[in-house]
Amino acid sequence: MSTTEPDATATQSWRWPESQWRRHVEAVRAGRPLKPERWPDGARVAVALSFDSDHETIPLRDGHTSPGLLAQGEYGARVGAPRVLDLLARFGAPATFFMPAVSALLHPDEARSYTRDGHEIAVHGWIHERNTLLGAEDEKALVGRALDTLTDLTGQRPTGIRTPSWDFSDSTLRTILDLGFSYDSSLMADDEPYEILAAGRPTGLVEIPVDWIRDDAPYFTMDRYGAVRPHSRPRDVLEIWTDEFDAAYRSGGVFQLTLHPHVIGHRSRLIVLRELLDHIAGHPGVWFATHAELAQAVRAAIPPHEIPEHTS
Numbered sequence: 001m002s003t004t005e006p007d008a009t010a011t012q013s014w015r016w017p018e019s020q021w022r023r024h025v026e027a028v029r030a031g032r033p034l035k036p037e038r039w040p041d042g043a044r045v046a047v048a049l050s051f052d053s054d055h056e057t058i059p060l061r062d063g064h065t066s067p068g069l070l071a072q073g074e075y076g077a078r079v080g081a082p083r084v085l086d087l088l089a090r091f092g093a094p095a096t097f098f099m100p101a102v103s104a105l106l107h108p109d110e111a112r113s114y115t116r117d118g119h120e121i122a123v124h125g126w127i128h129e130r131n132t133l134l135g136a137e138d139e140k141a142l143v144g145r146a147l148d149t150l151t152d153l154t155g156q157r158p159t160g161i162r163t164p165s166w167d168f169s170d171s172t173l174r175t176i177l178d179l180g181f182s183y184d185s186s187l188m189a190d191d192e193p194y195e196i197l198a199a200g201r202p203t204g205l206v207e208i209p210v211d212w213i214r215d216d217a218p219y220f221t222m223d224r225y226g227a228v229r230p231h232s233r234p235r236d237v238l239e240i241w242t243d244e245f246d247a248a249y250r251s252g253g254v255f256q257l258t259l260h261p262h263v264i265g266h267r268s269r270l271i272v273l274r275e276l277l278d279h280i281a282g283h284p285g286v287w288f289a290t291h292a293e294l295a296q297a298v299r300a301a302i303p304p305h306e307i308p309e310h311t312s
Ligand SMILES: [Zn+2]
Pocket: 052, 054, 124, 128, 164
C-alpha cells in the first residue's frame, strides 16, 4: 500500500479537462480477456497459488532494523516456508514464489529449493521497495538487479514479476516490457487474466490479477503501535477463499491466491490453507499451475502477429 496519497487540493482534479482524466485512466488498462475456452487436459478450473517470500524485507524496506521486527520476517523463512513447501508437496501442487532479491540472498537455500521442488521463482523487487516512489532509472536498475540475482541463485531466469507495492509507477510498465517479462501479477482489473494495454495499445503482456480479498496479509497482520489492529478469525477467511474458489470453478476460470510464509505459516492459519487445498483437491478437473504456466496457457489467446516487439 502506498503511503503517499495524492493531495487532492494540490492536484485539483475537478479542474482537469477530459483529455487529462482520460490519459490517466488509459495509461495502464485491461485489454483483451484471456480466459481460454478450455484449460489444459480439459480441466475445469486453474488454481494459481502464490507466496510472496518477503521475510525480513518488509521492515528493512522502511529502514526498520530492530531484532523484534526482523524476527517476524525470519519466522517466514525459518518456519513458514518449510511448512508451506511440505504442504504443497503433499498435494502435488506447484506454486509461484515471488521473492525480493534481498530475501533470496539472505536465504539462498530456500530460493534454490523452490525451483528444485518444481515451483516457480519470480521477481518481487530488490528489497521490497515502494516502486511507486522511485524514479524510472532507479526502478529499472533495481528490477534488473533482482532479475539477475534470482537467475544467479537458481540457474533459472524468472519470467514473471509482482511489484512490491502491488502498483505501477509511471515507468513500471515500460520497465517490465523492456526487461522481457512475459507476465505481471500486481493489478486488479478482473478476476481472470487479461492483456495489458498501454495508452490504448496492446502490449502482449499478460496480467494475472491479484486482489486484497485473496491475500492473507490484510486479514492477519497488525501494526504494533497503530490504532487499528485488523484481525480476522482464520476460519472466516477460509470461508471467503472457499467461496472465491467455488465461483471460479463454476465459471471455469482462475482461482488465484497470494499468501506470505511469515503470515500463513503460523499453526492456527496453516490449517486454513490445508483445508482449502483439501476442498480444492476434492473437485474433479483442477489444474494446479504456476503463474508462468498459467500465463503461457492464456497467452495463446493473443495472435502471435499481434504481439508487439519491445526494445529498450
Ligand atoms: Zn511482498
